[in-house]
Amino acid sequence: MDIATPFVEAADAIIEAGGKDLNTCFQCATCTGSCPWGWVNPLNMRALIRLAQFGLEGYEGDDLWRCTTCNTCALRCPRGVDIIGLVRSIRMMLGETGMIPRSLRGALATAASDGNPWSGSREDRNKWAKGLIPEFDAAKHEYLLYGCCMPSYDARSRKIAEAAVKVLKAAGVSAGVLGTEESCCGESVRRAGGESTFQDLAESNGGLFAEHGVRKVVVLSPHCYHTFKNEYPERGVKFEVVHMAELLAELIKAGKLNLKKPVEGTVAYHDPCYLGRHNNVFEAPRAVLGALPGVKLKELIRTREASLCCGGGGGRMWVETKVGERFSDLRIPEALAVGATVLATACPYCVNMFESSRVSLGNEEAIQVKDLTELVAESLA
Numbered sequence: 001m002d003i004a005t006p007f008v009e010a011a012d013a014i015i016e017a018g019g020k021d022l023n024t025c026f027q028c029a030t031c032t033g034s035c036p037w038g039w040v041n042p043l044n045m046r047a048l049i050r051l052a053q054f055g056l057e058g059y060e061g062d063d064l065w066r067c068t069t070c071n072t073c074a075l076r077c078p079r080g081v082d083i084i085g086l087v088r089s090i091r092m093m094l095g096e097t098g099m100i101p102r103s104l105r106g107a108l109a110t111a112a113s114d115g116n117p118w119s120g121s122r123e124d125r126n127k128w129a130k131g132l133i134p135e136f137d138a139a140k141h142e143y144l145l146y147g148c149c150m151p152s153y154d155a156r157s158r159k160i161a162e163a164a165v166k167v168l169k170a171a172g173v174s175a176g177v178l179g180t181e182e183s184c185c186g187e188s189v190r191r192a193g194g195e196s197t198f199q200d201l202a203e204s205n206g207g208l209f210a211e212h213g214v215r216k217v218v219v220l221s222p223h224c225y226h227t228f229k230n231e232y233p234e235r236g237v238k239f240e241v242v243h244m245a246e247l248l249a250e251l252i253k254a255g256k257l258n259l260k261k262p263v264e265g266t267v268a269y270h271d272p273c274y275l276g277r278h279n280n281v282f283e284a285p286r287a288v289l290g291a292l293p294g295v296k297l298k299e300l301i302r303t304r305e306a307s308l309c310c311g312g313g314g315g316r317m318w319v320e321t322k323v324g325e326r327f328s329d330l331r332i333p334e335a336l337a338v339g340a341t342v343l344a345t346a347c348p349y350c351v352n353m354f355e356s357s358r359v360s361l362g363n364e365e366a367i368q369v370k371d372l373t374e375l376v377a378e379s380l381a
Helices: 010-016 030-034 045-053 072-076 083-096 102-114 155-171 187-191 195-211 222-230 244-253 283-291 327-337 348-360 372-379
Strands: 143-146 216-219 240-243 266-269 296-299 342-345 368-371
Touching: 030 045, 030 072, 045 083, 072 083, 083 187, 083 195, 102 187, 102 195, 143 155, 155 244, 155 348, 155 368, 155 372, 187 195, 187 222, 216 222, 216 244, 222 240, 240 244, 244 283, 244 372, 266 283, 283 296, 283 372, 327 342, 327 348, 342 348, 342 372, 348 368, 368 372
Parallel strands: 143 216, 216 240, 266 296, 266 342, 342 368
Antiparallel strands: none
16 A cells, blocks of 8 residues: 555654654664564564655555554664654554554544543443542542553453552552543553544543642553653643552551561562653562562563563554464563562553463463552551
8 A cells, every 4th residue: 555645744744743753763773673572573663764764655554553662672772762752653643544453443432432442431430449439539638549441441450459449548548539530541542643532531631630639649550650740741731640559669668558468479570661661660669579578579581671561552452462472471481480470560451461371371370460559458467
């Protein structure tokens, strides 16, 4: 499919859309060599950037949407190119021409119509919280607990949210949730190319938070954390945001959590891309795990800045990945190789991806997948 005509000035348009570093790239291919796709089915990011420099003439297929926006390439780029911003800008441009992959169109459509990419009804948003945690009241609550979409529409993620409520109550932290008016933070929507929908979601949430007097937000997902912290302020929406791992570390240090029950087994911690590489939160999760009684903490082979992406970022939570091409299928054996019986992380996306691989690889008995918050909740006296 030749799309040269609509993109005669595509290179300039990509730069104007946010891909400011397009012409900074000097084609060294460090990005291609760093990409986790190289372990399963290589993605030639260098070639895609070169194609963009020439206006995307002749581009076809879905290769651009294989990028999980893990940020490994950008951290290693010798020219400091914001490759993730570049990918987002190109996806946005192609999306405006209807070239978003079919597998993502449904997620983006329901994000626009119902405020979530899970095809869930707005009436079900925060339904998990009823009877567990009150509605947010700025006069009574220090924090808004923002679970984003997953606890509302994914049964496994609901357990993480329930554990968070248990821990917050145990520590005496006052928190509440908003109702059905709350929408997706929009991070994955934006990364997938749905820029206009992201702007609508950010405006809706920003107005809602201001209306309710929200000053502090605690989030369960690094994707929400990244977007609230780094992208909402661009729209003038400002509030303090903390990831649950950071808050847990603070509460434990202050002696506000009575952790008595020992953790059974050996725990390996997986650094989520959007908490670690994107936002440099590496120590807080390890401090939390180190404070759990009886814990035997192991580092994975690829850890911290070199952590292997789970494969769920960049909108790929809603894309079916072929067996044999799932990054999470590589991570489970890596955890087993260091003797782990528990693979811990701090991201609902990662938990979801690892749970799927644990089952498909037949390792259900050998290893458990837990969110950091769940382990803390289980350790409470």
